[in-house]
Amino acid sequence: MLDNIKEFASEFFVTGDPLIYGADVSIVLATLAIVFVLTYFKKWGWLWRNWLTTVDHKKIGIMYILAAIVMLFRGGVDAVMMRTQLAFPDLNFLEPEHYNQIFTTHGVVMIFFMAMPLMFGLFNIVVPLQIGARDVAFPFLNSLSFWLFFVGAMLFNLSFVIGGSPDAGWLAYPPLSGTQFNPGVGQNFYIWGIQISGIGSLASGINFIVTILKMRAPGMTMMKMPMFTWSVFASSTTIIFAFPILAITMLLLFMDRFFGAHFFTLDGGGNPMMYINLIWMWGHPEVYIVVLPAFGVFSETVATFARKRLFGYASMVFAMVIISIISFFTWAHHFFTMGSGANVNAFFAVTTMIIAIPTGVKIFNWLFTMYKGRISFPTPMMWTIAFIPAFVVGGMTGVMLSVAPADFQFHNSYFLIAHFHQVLIGGVVFGYFAGLYYWWPKMFGFKLNEYLGKWAFWFWNIGFYVCFMPQYLVGLDGMTRRISVFSDPDWTGLNVVSTIGAYIMGIAFLFQVAQIGYSIFRHEKDTTGDIWDARTLEWSTPSPAPEYNFAVIPQVHSRDEWWEEKERRARGEQPAQYGPIEPIHMPKNSAIPAIMGACWFIAGFGLVFHWLFFAIPGLIGVFICMFARSFSAHKAEYYIPAEEVERTEATLRGSV
Amino acid sequence: MGKKRSSLVRAAFSAVVLAMTMLLLSGCGNYMVLDPKGPIAQKQLDLIGITVLLCSIIIVPVLIITFIIVWRYRASNKKADYKPEWAHNNLLETIWWGIPIVIIAILAVITIRYTHELEPSKTLAAESEKEVVIQVASLDWKWLFMYPEEGIATINTITIPEDRSVRFELTSDAPMNSFWIPELGGQIYTMSGMSMALHLKADEPGDYFGTAANFSGEYFANMTFDVHATTEADYEKWVADAKNSSDTLTDEGYQELAKPSADNEQLVYASFPEGLYERIVTKYMHDGAELHEHGSASSDEEGKQSADAGAASTEAEGHDSSSHTGH
Numbered sequence: 003m004l005d006n007i008k009e010f011a012s013e014f015f016v017t018g019d020p021l022i023y024g025a026d027v028s029i030v031l032a033t034l035a036i037v038f039v040l041t042y043f044k045k046w047g048w049l050w051r052n053w054l055t056t057v058d059h060k061k062i063g064i065m066y067i068l069a070a071i072v073m074l075f076r077g078g079v080d081a082v083m084m085r086t087q088l089a090f091p092d093l094n095f096l097e098p099e100h101y102n103q104i105f106t107t108h109g110v111v112m113i114f115f116m117a118m119p120l121m122f123g124l125f126n127i128v129v130p131l132q133i134g135a136r137d138v139a140f141p142f143l144n145s146l147s148f149w150l151f152f153v154g155a156m157l158f159n160l161s162f163v164i165g166g167s168p169d170a171g172w173l174a175y176p177p178l179s180g181t182q183f184n185p186g187v188g189q190n191f192y193i194w195g196i197q198i199s200g201i202g203s204l205a206s207g208i209n210f211i212v213t214i215l216k217m218r219a220p221g222m223t224m225m226k227m228p229m230f231t232w233s234v235f236a237s238s239t240t241i242i243f244a245f246p247i248l249a250i251t252m253l254l255l256f257m258d259r260f261f262g263a264h265f266f267t268l269d270g271g272g273n274p275m276m277y278i279n280l281i282w283m284w285g286h287p288e289v290y291i292v293v294l295p296a297f298g299v300f301s302e303t304v305a306t307f308a309r310k311r312l313f314g315y316a317s318m319v320f321a322m323v324i325i326s327i328i329s330f331f332t333w334a335h336h337f338f339t340m341g342s343g344a345n346v347n348a349f350f351a352v353t354t355m356i357i358a359i360p361t362g363v364k365i366f367n368w369l370f371t372m373y374k375g376r377i378s379f380p381t382p383m384m385w386t387i388a389f390i391p392a393f394v395v396g397g398m399t400g401v402m403l404s405v406a407p408a409d410f411q412f413h414n415s416y417f418l419i420a421h422f423h424q425v426l427i428g429g430v431v432f433g434y435f436a437g438l439y440y441w442w443p444k445m446f447g448f449k450l451n452e453y454l455g456k457w458a459f460w461f462w463n464i465g466f467y468v469c470f471m472p473q474y475l476v477g478l479d480g481m482t483r484r485i486s487v488f489s490d491p492d493w494t495g496l497n498v499v500s501t502i503g504a505y506i507m508g509i510a511f512l513f514q515v516a517q518i519g520y521s522i523f524r525h526e527k528d529t530t531g532d533i534w535d536a537r538t539l540e541w542s543t544p545s546p547a548p549e550y551n552f553a554v555i556p557q558v559h560s561r562d563e564w565w566e567e568k569e570r571r572a573r574g575e576q577p578a579q580y581g582p583i584e585p586i587h588m589p590k591n592s593a594i595p596a597i598m599g600a601c602w603f604i605a606g607f608g609l610v611f612h613w614l615f616f617a618i619p620g621l622i623g624v625f626i627c628m629f630a631r632s633f634s635a636h637k638a639e640y641y642i643p644a645e646e647v648e649r650t651e652a653t654l655r656g657s658v
Numbered sequence: 659m660g661k662k663r664s665s666l667v668r669a670a671f672s673a674v675v676l677a678m679t680m681l682l683l684s685g686c687g688n689y690m691v692l693d694p695k696g697p698i699a700q701k702q703l704d705l706i707g708i709t710v711l712l713c714s715i716i717i718v719p720v721l722i723i724t725f726i727i728v729w730r731y732r733a734s735n736k737k738a739d740y741k742p743e744w745a746h747n748n749l750l751e752t753i754w755w756g757i758p759i760v761i762i763a764i765l766a767v768i769t770i771r772y773t774h775e776l777e778p779s780k781t782l783a784a785e786s787e788k789e790v791v792i793q794v795a796s797l798d799w800k801w802l803f804m805y806p807e808e809g810i811a812t813i814n815t816i817t818i819p820e821d822r823s824v825r826f827e828l829t830s831d832a833p834m835n836s837f838w839i840p841e842l843g844g845q846i847y848t849m850s851g852m853s854m855a856l857h858l859k860a861d862e863p864g865d866y867f868g869t870a871a872n873f874s875g876e877y878f879a880n881m882t883f884d885v886h887a888t889t890e891a892d893y894e895k896w897v898a899d900a901k902n903s904s905d906t907l908t909d910e911g912y913q914e915l916a917k918p919s920a921d922n923e924q925l926v927y928a929s930f931p932e933g934l935y936e937r938i939v940t941k942y943m944h945d946g947a948e949l950h951e952h953g954s955a956s957s958d959e960e961g962k963q964s965a966d967a968g969a970a971s972t973e974a975e976g977h978d979s980s981s982h983t984g985h
Contacts (some may be wrong), residue, residue: 035822040719070723098876098877098878098879099876102873102876102878104702104873131880155906170873171873175833175834175873177833177834178833178834178873178874178875179852182752183832183833183875229962243663247954264828268850268851272852274849274903275849275958278760292724308731309733309740309742310741310742310744310745311742311744311745312745313744313745313746314745314746314751315746317751317755337847339844339846340847340849341778341779341846341852341854341855343777344774344777346771347773348769348770348773348774351766351769351770351773352766352769352770352856355762355765355769356762357765358758358762359755359758359759359762362716362754362758363754363755363758365720366720366750366754367751369720369723369727370747370750371745372727372728372731373727373731373733374738374739374741374744375731375740375742375743376731376733376738377728377731377732377733378732378733387724387728390720390724391721391724394717394720394721394724394892395717398710398713398714398717401713401765402706402709402713404769405705405706405709405765405768405769406769406770406772406773407702407705407769407773407775407844408705408706408709408772409844410689410702410776410778410843410844410845410846411699411702411703411706411840411843411844411845412691413836413845413871414836414872454916475689477691478690478691478692479689479690479840480689480690480838480840480841480867480869481689482838482870482871483873484871484873484878484879485878486879487879487880488879489882490867499788539678565875
């Protein structure tokens with residue numbers, strides 16, 4: 003009996019690697035610490051009522067961002083470990099098996115569980131405020147999206163200590179990811195972590211499309227929307243067309259692994275190439291899903307800090323829409339070398355190049371927004387300006403990769419790795435950092451410390467170039483991705499430099515953690531609600547905004563409505579009066595999303611281990627939650643009385 | 659505070675200087691892709707050059723303009739113009755839609771031409787010339803090379819004569835991989851159940867680096883191989899020596915070889931079972947299933963081979979055989 007338990011435990015828990023034992027200990031300690039703090043300060047009720055059950059878009063946004071920062075840490079540690087191995091390949095810091103797991107989880111975590119939640123966090127914080135709405139269209143669904151993401155992320159991360167991590171690369175190409183070559187549970191964690199959070203992403207896409215189409219303040223036509231909202235619209239539209247492909251692809255892979263189907267297997271008529279096509283039909287639009295909102299952020303920061311209107315608004319909108327459409331027609335450039343033939347390759351090469359045109363136009367428009375402006379350089383603007391050279395160079399290497407016959411020499415090499423890190427860090431991460439610094443005061447009512455922020459900025463930027471420029475060179479020297487050892491002495495120097503860069507970025511992240519920690523305790527409260535003297539409606543509310551956002555829904559006249567309003571006031575006109583304060587109709591908190599998330603977790607865990615006694619009850623729980631919601635939806639709303647709104651406004655603004 | 663700050667600045671600065679110095683030092687070597695030894699790699703390098711040049715027409719001015727605008731219109735420079743309402747100009751916007759469109763159009767035309775010209779299934783041999791054929795199978799985690807005409811086989815090493823078109827026929831008996839010899843030309847995927855074709859040529863004798871490029875599992879990093887380009891005479895001698903090698907590859911031997919293993923030695927076999935390559939390609943096929951020939955034009959010879967292997971027909975996919983005549 004005891005032996006059976008021992009044997010089960012040795013397979014169930016990941017064993018044998020001191021690094022993982024260390025992680026086990028730190029996970030247990032961190033969990034105990036959190037439980038202790040919550041219990042000691044009697045905060046369990048507060049956590050449940052104010053956060054876990056909330057349907058307030060601002061709080062959901064904060065939870066997304068918090069989770070994303072934790073995941074950035076995890077993905078970053080993976081990156082630093084890989085770089086350490088590559089700087090000293092002979093020391094065997096990581097065994098090949100462990101290295102393979104780490105590059106797999108690095109990719110998955112960074113895209114699905116860092117970039118996506120950080121993006122949804124910004125969507126949540128900003129969009130309703132920017133369009134003059136009181137919440138998103140479906141607040142309950144919004145909370146459910148968060149919990150599905152969170153549960154998916156936790157399930158995936160669990161593979162680190164239980165069962166074993168996936169190790170077939172971040173897109174899990176079959177047949178390597180099939181049971182024939184990968185019989186363990188790691189790949190099941192991959193499928194269900196992504197599947198569950200993917201449903202959440204799809205729901206968020208729908209939610210924001212409806213929010214933007216239906217909940218804009220009166221007077222805000224589509225062509226008067228702030229550019230960030232436009233970018234969210236373009237990104238969400240891309241989501242609803244791309245994520246179903248991902249869901250089906252994961253389902254098919256699951257059927258191969260669970261039921262022994264033959265979609266992507268070698269035998270039985272399966273065809274792995276189908277998977278590669280499908281995953282990139284999602285995968286390429288995904289890149290634009292995450293980068294478009296970053297473009298949106300830059301459009302906001304550049305106008306605010308140049309104190310000038312955004313140049314070429316119509317061009318900007320058109321460029322974004324075109325990018326999201328063409329992004330669906332470029333997928334085969336990820337496998338030019340799969341022998342599709344010259345005509346197919348030529349087609350996808352040209353569609354890929356075409357995307358460079360609207361992207362280039364956007365850069366020009368940002369530059370000419372700054373032209374004849376009055377540019378100041380707080381941290382959000384520093385990230386914006388740093389983005390331009392990073393993205394321009396990354397864009398050029400992207401065009402180089404798009405030239406199909408030349409791609410035969412770049413494909414799968416470190417040149418490719420350098421390219422996509424340059425656009426994903428230089429574009430997406432820089433963009434989201436700019437957004438985070440820019441809207442942080444809106445979330446919490448104070449600015450992040452600028453001094454520490456500048457240190458973080460410079461470490462990030464220097465580390466970024468030191469890390470990825472050598473990778474272009476080592477790629478041109480024939481080094482392929484995903485190798486943990488190499489014998490070519492010419493590659494050593496470049497790899498060591500690259501590793502130094504990775505550590506510099508690691509230090510930069512520590513500066514950011516310090517910056518957040520320091521700013522929480524030492525800050526100046528923002529009483530204006532408009533700390534940057536900005537242009538759009540979110541800055542017309544107090545910081546942080548009250549739960550109902552706007553006491554009275556504003557009437558919009560122009561693109562930069564808040565800027566215009568400030569101009570009118572400066573000319574001595576009366577502040578706009580939008581009518582009397584009325585009772586405000588609000589959604590009630592709900593525990594169902596969190597409970598349904600927990601049920602999904604149980605179901606997912608059961609499906610990973612093929613334990614139907616876990617999976618079936620979990621799925622039944624999911625359906626019970628759906629029923630419960632169906633029959634209680636009418637009770638899920640309430641009114642905030644007008645007097646209470648007046649009181650809140652008086653405290654927040656000092657007058658009404 | 660001030661002291662701490664300056665020491666931090668110094669530390670950061672010296673880290674950057676150190677990094678840049680090392681970058682420059684290591685930058686002195688020749689990078690394989692930039693130092694081509696064959697016509698395919700050469701044309702690919704030409705194309706890379708053209709792309710960089712065309713892109714620079716936009717990139718360089720943009721970087722300069724960025725610097726100028728950010729510097730000139732900084733808030734502290736009160737002499738600069740300030741036009742907060744200026745947000746639209748048809749002429750300017752036409753220019754920056756127009757220039758990228760023109761450049762991308764030029765690049766697109768060039769790319770399409772080169773895509774046909776460098777189609778990997780196209781032979782590099784003139785009609786009278788005879789190609790060297792090497793059949794390649796990626797295994798876990800080693801490369802098996804078979805010379806069907808010479809009747810010899812090797813592991814993780816190949817020898818080819820200089821100045822002759824080499825036709826690689828490639829498949830896999832393991833998760834898909836990619837076959838890459840950077841100094842000779844770009845890579846092509848190896849996939850089980852399919853036969854791919856790649857034509858390369860070495861301009862001069864030398865030892866070149868070959869590698870697996872698509873991740874295929876635990877010991878993927880060990881899948882490098884050597885390419886020896888020799889003179890025609892040395893090649894003949896190498897083949898003769900190989901035929902006298904004491905090792906032979908049998909069907910049973912192949913079954914052993916196909917099992918996952920790391921750290922494989924380079925090996926030369928005096929012979930290998932006839933039709934082994936075709937059997938690997940058709941291993942997972944049902945009766946009557948078609949042999950997928952990706953990226954390779956069908957020819958009589960191949961038709962015979964696949965008939966031998968029991969597959970019904972050969973399928974040439976995705977490209978026209980008319981592109982054999984050059985541009």
